[in-house]
Amino acid sequence: MLFPELQTRFFSNDLLQNDGLKEMQYLSNRLNRLVNSEYSNYSFEHPTFNVYSNQDSAIITSELPGIELDDIDIQIVHNTITIKTNKMEEKLDAETSHWLKRERTYGQMVRSVELPFEVDANKTKAKFNRGILTIELPRKEEDKPKKISIKAN
Amino acid sequence: MANNTAVLEKNPTKNLTNRELPKYMPRCDIYETKDALIVLADMPGVDENNIDITLEKNILTLTGTVCETNFDNHSLIYSEYKTGNFERVFALSDEVNKDEIKASLKNGVLKLTLPKSPVAQARKIAVKSE
Structure with missing residues (x-):
């Protein structure tokens, strides 16, 4: 599960209580927070994300320097968002040029x-500015919590 | 890619203004062509107005200030990378023609062209017969 923090915020605690693995993941993230800074998480997967949220939507940002707009592909199926990118390697003329230092990654x-809510794919907006991808994912209207009014007899 | 090496502080960037953000070292690629050295530096979030390139004696300093990312009514709940400003310092040799350094920025990548000075380009030494 990718967003244990998000899950626990959106769902009440008793939904998670029976799932030991989720608890473990949640605890490990809480420990990380204590040791590092408040929000830091380490990801082995790339690209790395920052997630912002409120009740109605989530915003995912990712640093993708050097990637062309055409090489970013975003797909949304129900509550899962898939991001594919391809960073082209700088091509050198082998006869006249050579590398001196290589730190940047490509490929x-x-x-x-997986988000803890159904995403309205039609209202999703994505921007790519200065090498930063920003995706705004609104929650589907029918997925939002409904307030039920109680009438007294 | 986003895991830039923190050089100064490790603190979270919350409640800090742009100028107070931690500094990160941008990842750089350098290659040499026939007549120039090219530096590519990853500086996501920096635009051309917020980039500062200074050359003092032989020390070239690249500084990039990020534009703030704040979303109304949204709070950061999960973070895998930290944002901050960028700074990197290079020492140049005399072989670089300092008057003709060019810089361009595209998709968060700074491209710096450091042309070689004519002295460095022509290294052929004529041998005279006695």
Whole structure:
């Protein structure tokens, strides 16, 4: 599960109580927070994300420097968002040029993220500015919590 | 890619203004062509107005200030990368023609062209017969 924090915020605690694994993941993240900074999480998967949220939507941002707009592919199926990117390697003329230092990475990256709500794919907006991808994912209207009014007899 | 090495602080960036954000070292690629050295530096979030390139004696300093990312009514709940400003320092040799350094920025990548000076380009030494 990718967003234990998000899950626990959206769902009440008793939904998670019976799932030991989820608890473990949640605890490990809480420990990480204590040791590092408040929100830091380490990801072995790339691209890495920052997630912002409120009751009605989530915003995912990702740093993708050097990637062309055409090489970013975003797909949404129900509550899962998949981001595919391809960073092209700078091509050098082998006869006249050579590398002196290489620190930047390139190549294909694919990552899927499961959100704790159904995403309205038609209202999803994505921007790519200064090498930062920002995706705004609104929660589906029918998925939002409904307030039920109680009438007294 | 986003895991830039923190050089100064490790603190979270919350409640800090742009100037107070931690500094990260941008990842750089450098290659040499026939007549120039090219530096590519990953600086996501920096636009051309917020980039500062200074050359003092032989020390080239690249500084990039990120534009703030704040979303109304949204709070950061999960973070895998930290944002901050970028700074990196290079020492140049005399072989670089300092008057003709060019820089461009595209998709968060700074491309710096450091042309070689004519002295460095022509290294052929004529041998005279006595």
